[in-house]
């Protein structure tokens with residue numbers, strides 16, 4: 245076991261029996277090759293040699309659902325969002341398509357580089373923030389709830405346009421301070437269990453925790469369709485669940501802490517393919 249300095253209570257949570265096939269390769273629809281394991285980005289070289297998508301840690305049955313879009317329950321939401329893309333909403337009488345045209349042309353590669361710096365606004369923007377900025381300020385429409393089904397579906401539609409492309413989030417320049425803040429959060433121990441993200445997803449990936457096979461907690465697969473709650477889940481929903489599992493008060497979805505954490509966690513996946521919408525348990 246690669247247990248590091250964690251409390252005895254926390255250590256008792258982990259066991260080493262692995263069940264899933266960590267060596268499987270993901271090819272979607274028989275032709276779209278997805279990089280689910282690759283060399284860790286330079287900034288992680290002290291911590292990890294290799295980075296792996298959460299797909300590698302799921303059971304054969306769950307893995308299979310992501311290998312064909314007809315079996316991927318997250319794809320229904322993509323169809324819904326494609327309709328929303330072309331639907332006029334708000335005071336300005338516009339749809340996403342009015343300005344951006346065909347989503348399959350205008351949005352290629354976008355998901356791969358978010359969160360990213362927005363020069364005009366002078367802020368780090370997640371994809372969800374950008375979608376809502378367009379809804380409110382470009383369309384005069386109501387913002388989607390940050391972790392709502394509509395938001396998750398729109399993120400899935402955008403994600404599909406980048407599937408197979410490498411995650412390539414910038415960590416320097418104007419985003420550097422936010423990235424450092426996210427990194428600090430990742431290594432901070434939370435809650436009664438006194439566990440950090442790293443205690444589970446860096447020190448113990450590959451091990452079992454209760455009935456779950458621990459992954460590296462990557463977000464290249466988001467939004468993720470979870471069999472547990474039978475819907476698409478956003479990144480901040482997942483962060484919230486994980487912080488709660490340590491029995492700590494969680495941060496607010498869409499708040500500064502989770503935005504910084506999202507940037508940092510995204511950068512830990514630089515080099516993995518965008519694979520959302522993914523299927524997880």
Ligand code: HEC
Nearest residue numbers: 298439440441444456457458459461462463468482486524
């Ligand atoms: C007590 C252990 C534990 C801690 C601490 C923890 N997680 Fe998790 N996390 C899990 C488990 C269990 C899962 C579900 C199995 C898996 O994918 O690892 C999970 C899943 C995830 C996933 C989904 C991965 C995927 O491919 O679907 C992400 C992202 C994630 N965690 C991020 C985080 C972040 C960020 C933190 C720190 C705020 C954190 N986790 C803290 C246990 C933990």
Ligand code: HEC
Nearest residue numbers: 338339340342343344354362364374375378379382383398
């Ligand atoms: C009135 C025109 C307009 C409408 C309508 C509009 N957008 Fe935008 N969108 C823009 C502009 C302009 C930018 C560049 C904004 C910036 O850099 O601040 C942008 C940027 C984006 C980006 C970031 C692209 C990148 O390369 O980083 C995304 C994603 C996006 N829009 C999604 C949407 C979605 C989804 C909708 C519908 C809900 C939508 N937009 C509606 C004008 C529009």
